[in-house]
Amino acid sequence: MSAAICLLGYAAAVAVVAPRVLTRLTRRGTAPRLGVVAWLAAIGSVVAVTIAAAAIAAVDLARAARPGNPLTEACEHLANLLLGDHPGSPARYGTAAVATAAVVATGVAGIRLARNLSASRRSTHGHARTARLVGRPIVGRDAVVLDAPQRAAYCVAGRPHAIVVTSAALDVLDDR
Incomplete structure (x- = not known):
């Protein structure tokens, strides 16, 4: 014991x-x-x-x-x-x-x-449903862009999932 x-x-x-x-x-x-x-x-x-x-x-x-x-x-x-x-x-x-x-x-x-x-x-x-409603889809990607001044990218788990990226994060990234 x-x-x-x-x-x-x-x-x-x-x-x-x-x-x-x-x-x-x-x-x-x-x-x-x-x-x-x-x-x-x-x-x-x-x-x-x-x-x-x-x-x-x-x-x-x-x-x-x-x-x-x-x-x-x-x-x-x-x-x-x-x-x-x-x-x-x-x-x-x-x-x-x-x-x-x-x-x-x-x-x-x-x-x-x-x-x-x-x-x-x-x-x-x-959260995923709201992100898909508010955001705009990225062409050719399974992701949603939200207009926001903060840089952020995250995934909301579940079915269906949602990959969320802010417009500020996209501005910092290059095309690749």
């Missing part, structure tokens, strides 16, 4: 510290590919380590169970060990409360994630 705790500690540390450090290192955009690789490595390591910690905890929990017992009895056994090996109702109620809290927390997190993803999708679709 200590390996799972160490892995979760690593994941928490990287999830808290990496964004601050990587934001400072990649803010200027001097090496964008390296910056993307660094961000993806940090994100990927946190996800991989969290999955590994969950797998290690599940294996440890399965080993704690006596052969033939279901997972809930393994949780009760773990709760009994934590309570000083006093079998009975406190361990059962504690196990049920922890399991219920975990299920509710997972459900709430899933609902929030679905709502956020849906809102983000609506926002990007609206």
Whole structure:
């Protein structure tokens, strides 16, 4: 169980510290590919380590169970060990409360994630639609030009996507 705790500690540390450090290192955009690789490595390591910690905890929990017992009895056994090996109702109620809290927390997190993803999708679709309505298309390119004094070029993800370039950015570019 200590390996799972160490892995979760690593994941928490990287999830808290990496964004601050990587934001400072990649803010200027001097090496964008390296910056993307660094961000993806940090994100990927946190996800991989969290999955590994969950797998290690599940294996440890399965080993704690006596052969033939279901997972809930393994949780009760773990709760009994934590309570000083006093079998009975406190361990059962504690196990049920922890399991219920975990299920509710997972459900709430899933609902929030679905709502956020849906809102983000609506926002990007609206942004792409607005850019296509307001801007003028570039002949021979799948892009839209917006009249603006600031230089900017970006892509709005989604279906259909929109590549947006401002007129100020086009003025700076050569024909090639």
